[in-house]
Each structure stands twice: as C-alpha cells, then as structure tokens.
Amino acid sequence: MSQSHHALGPVPANPASNTLSADEVAFARARQKARLRRRIMPVLGVASVLLLWAALVYWLKVPPFIAPSPQMVAVTLWEKSGLLWTNLLPTMIESIAGFLLGNLAAVVIATVFVHKKTLEEAFFPVVVVINTIPVVAKAPILVLLLGNGMEPKIAIAALICFFPTLVNMVRGLESVNPQAMELMRVLSASKREVFFKLRLPHSLPYLFSALKIAASTAVIGAIVGEWIGSTLGIGALIIQATYAFDSALLYATVIVGSCFSMSFFLLISLIERLVLRQTSLAHS
Amino acid sequence: MPSHEHAVSCQNVTVRFVTEERAVTALEDVSFTVPAGGFLTLLGPSGCGKSTLLRVVADLITPSSGTVEVLGKTAEQARLDRSLGFVFQDAALLPWRTALENVALPLEVGGGLKPSSRFTSPRDLLALVGLSAWEQAYPHQLSGGMRQRVAIARALLGGPRLLLMDEPFGALDEMTRDRLNEELRRIWAETGTSILFVTHSVYEAAYLGEQVLVLSPNPGRVVRQVTVDLPRERSLALRDTPHFVEIAAELRAMLGRVTS
Numbered sequence: 001m002s003q004s005h006h007a008l009g010p011v012p013a014n015p016a017s018n019t020l021s022a023d024e025v026a027f028a029r030a031r032q033k034a035r036l037r038r039r040i041m042p043v044l045g046v047a048s049v050l051l052l053w054a055a056l057v058y059w060l061k062v063p064p065f066i067a068p069s070p071q072m073v074a075v076t077l078w079e080k081s082g083l084l085w086t087n088l089l090p091t092m093i094e095s096i097a098g099f100l101l102g103n104l105a106a107v108v109i110a111t112v113f114v115h116k117k118t119l120e121e122a123f124f125p126v127v128v129v130i131n132t133i134p135v136v137a138k139a140p141i142l143v144l145l146l147g148n149g150m151e152p153k154i155a156i157a158a159l160i161c162f163f164p165t166l167v168n169m170v171r172g173l174e175s176v177n178p179q180a181m182e183l184m185r186v187l188s189a190s191k192r193e194v195f196f197k198l199r200l201p202h203s204l205p206y207l208f209s210a211l212k213i214a215a216s217t218a219v220i221g222a223i224v225g226e227w228i229g230s231t232l233g234i235g236a237l238i239i240q241a242t243y244a245f246d247s248a249l250l251y252a253t254v255i256v257g258s259c260f261s262m263s264f265f266l267l268i269s270l271i272e273r274l275v276l277r278q279t280s281l282a283h284s
Numbered sequence: 285m286p287s288h289e290h291a292v293s294c295q296n297v298t299v300r301f302v303t304e305e306r307a308v309t310a311l312e313d314v315s316f317t318v319p320a321g322g323f324l325t326l327l328g329p330s331g332c333g334k335s336t337l338l339r340v341v342a343d344l345i346t347p348s349s350g351t352v353e354v355l356g357k358t359a360e361q362a363r364l365d366r367s368l369g370f371v372f373q374d375a376a377l378l379p380w381r382t383a384l385e386n387v388a389l390p391l392e393v394g395g396g397l398k399p400s401s402r403f404t405s406p407r408d409l410l411a412l413v414g415l416s417a418w419e420q421a422y423p424h425q426l427s428g429g430m431r432q433r434v435a436i437a438r439a440l441l442g443g444p445r446l447l448l449m450d451e452p453f454g455a456l457d458e459m460t461r462d463r464l465n466e467e468l469r470r471i472w473a474e475t476g477t478s479i480l481f482v483t484h485s486v487y488e489a490a491y492l493g494e495q496v497l498v499l500s501p502n503p504g505r506v507v508r509q510v511t512v513d514l515p516r517e518r519s520l521a522l523r524d525t526p527h528f529v530e531i532a533a534e535l536r537a538m539l540g541r542v543t544s
Contacts, residue, residue, distance in 0.1 A: 188394035
C-alpha cells in the first residue's frame, strides 16, 4: 500500500473539496485495485489447489478409500451435516471449556508467581517439565485419571493452553518499565494498585498473543483427547472414518474441525482488537 | 511557608551496592543541602552516582550510611507524605492512558492527594505545561518533548514541596531542550517548589540552577557546591553573555580536573 502511495506523490491535502483532482482520482482507483487484488489472490490460490487435487484424483484414478475428490468431500459435508454437527458440538464444548479453564489457571498462577518469587523459583521448573511431555502421552494418563467423559478432554485442552499463557503472562506482568515501578513507589502505591494500574494493563498484549495460540491448540487438545476411547466428537469421528476407509467423511470431519478452530482464533483476534484499541496499546 | 530551612539535607551519605561479582561504591561521603524553594543542579560525568543520589533523596535507595533529611523529615516519611514529585529520564508515561489520564494517575494510587494539597486539577497542570490541546492524546501520539511535559505535569500534581528530576531532557533535541529549560525556570518561579535536577550538561546545570553541585566519578564524591551568580529572571539569551560563558567554563574546568 505504501508503495503505490509513493508512486503517486503527495496524498490529497484537502479531502473536503468537492472536485477531485486527477491525482486524487488516480490515487483512489489504485488503492481500490490494490484492495481487490489482496482479496482475490488468496481465493485464486485456494481454487487452484482444489483444482489440482480434483485433477490428480481423476487422472491417477485414486480409489475413494484412499483419498476422495473435492466434490465427494463437498457432497459428504452437505449430506452428513447432521452427523458432523453432532460430533462438533462436544468438541466445541470441550475446547472452549478447556480454553477458559487453562487460561484462567495460567493468569492466576502468573499473578501468584509475580508476587511470590519463591513460588516461581520452586514451581516454574515443574511446569516446564510437565510441558515437555507430549500431548499424546499426557492424554492416556488423564483418561485413566478422569474417566471416559468430557472431563479428560477438557483437562487436556486446558493443559495445552496453560503453558504458553503462563509464560507470556509472567513476562507481561514482569516486564513493566522500571521507571514506572519507581514512580509507583514514589506515589506510595499499594501492591494491588501496582498490579491493576500498571502490571495488568501492560500485560494485555502479551496475554492476547498467548490466547491466540491457545485458541487453536485447545481444539487440538480436545481432538487428541477424543482419539482415546471416545465415541463422540471430531477426534472420535476421525478415528471411525479412518477405520471404515470412509475417506470423504474423514476429510469432511477434518475440514469441520479446522473451520471451528479458525473461527475460534478469529473471535479471539477480534476481541484483542477491540480491547487493545480501546487502550491504544496496539500502537505502542 | 515551610518551617524548615532546607528542602534536602544530606550528611555523609555513602551508598554501596553488592552485586554477584563485586561490591561497588556508588557514592562516598556526600554532603550537601538544598535550601527551601531552591534549585540545585547535580552535575557530573556518567558513573558519578547522580541518579543514585536522587534516588536516595526519593527513598528509592537506602544509603549504606549517612543521614538524609527531606523537608525536615526522614526521606521515607517525606515519600509516604507524598511531598515529592519525580520526573524520570524517559517520561515513564503509561501508554494506555491519555495525557490527561497520565497526569491524573497520582489521584488514583497511594490514597490519592491530601485534602490540603495545591495543584489538584490535572487539567490546569496540563495547561501550565502548555498542553491543553493534547489532553486526549495518547503518549505515542506525542513528541518526546511533549511526553516530558506530561511527566512534569504529573509530578507537579498535588503541589509537591520538592521536585526530583533525573536528566529529564537528556534524550531530547537541543531546541526542545532549550525551550523546556526556559519553561522549567518559569514553572519553578510560579510554583515555588524546590528542585533537585540531575544533568550531565554544563550549560543546563548553570542555566537552571541557583546552585550547582559538582560530582566526581568512581566513587561519586562532591567536588564543590557552587552558587550560580545569575539573575533570577533568565532568558535563553543569557547563555551568550560573557558572564554565563565564564561560569560554564569554570564548571567545565572543575569537571575536567575530576575526569582526566
């Protein structure tokens, strides 16, 4: 955008005037063109990949139990929408509940760590060790502990959200300007005031970048949880479709899962933009 | 009028820091006073402990030995009484607050202002520093000089008896710095606040201060406390007079002896 800007010389100085100069018209047109281009290019990209996929399946005569054609997937998405929806719902509940639980715990523990250094020194390594265990390894442990319902899936989703948020939140709460800390001391601010007036608002951009990561990982956590002895959910449906060699259903399930994950991410991005714009932190 | 004759009185102040590798003496046996309503500049090369000394007065650092009296009280009591204003090297504004909200911060923390305080209106203080038109601007929308003005307005809220300033104009361009120097003299005259001002600029020290405390580095020691023999009303043109040049040369000579 800035490039076309320079090429066209100065920005019109008086937008209030009724008659547009030739420069202004050209500028507006070029900007519109650039905007259209930005929208069309990704659409073309996706379309060409779909086309290539369809062509490969057709020419190579790939049997439907190995890989479906895009048309088959589209039909399945439509025809089995009821089944897909029934399975998406538990996954949604698990990942959102896990997201809320894991992030809430992370924010609370980060707050405790910042105020009690000893606890941070003692327990941060424990958290790091737990985080090094891969999700697929944590999942069976939690299923044994929490049974076969939604609880272990929520726990896995929560665990997977927890670590990035904790790390970012501790950093956000601690990385305040040391001079601002001194100012608070000169003003005899209490610990609570320092937290709410300085640390917490300062940490918001850090928190949101962690929440955006957590939004997609929470869904992964719930799906991985459903792989182990579950009959309902996106994860369970993936396993069932694979064992039944129903590749079209498998692909449709994956698409539904990733659509949900994407919407969740976009929702958090939207909230971030609203909150940070209000506090004008986005620019600083 | 203040009942005590000194705004600040430091006697034999020594500050030692112990780091993991070694112990450092930042200040050694420093004694000086700032008269009530006075303007003292602390002048010295980097590493002479000027900022440390300012933080000792503000009760941000406890000296290893020596006594510090601020406005007739202990430094801690003076801080708890909210009788200090501090202006930092970077403005230390909160980026999520507007200029006006930044100036109002002291109203919201530490129990707010005492009922007897002067300068209770953030709006009036922004006007005093010439930023009335920028009340709703966020720090990232302000220039460096404007940000420091906001910081000065914030420090003046509640009418502190003593203003501590840690190289507040060090990062600004020369023209902005000159203008703010002139304004600070005006603010000092208008408010009657005592000021302790840290700088490493000889010109700034001589132009601003009624007195200059020259410090030597490693460890920080007092070289001399000089009274600046200049009129109370000072304009920037004063700095071109032979008399001012003479004073500046004298200060520089003192610094030259301690740094070479």
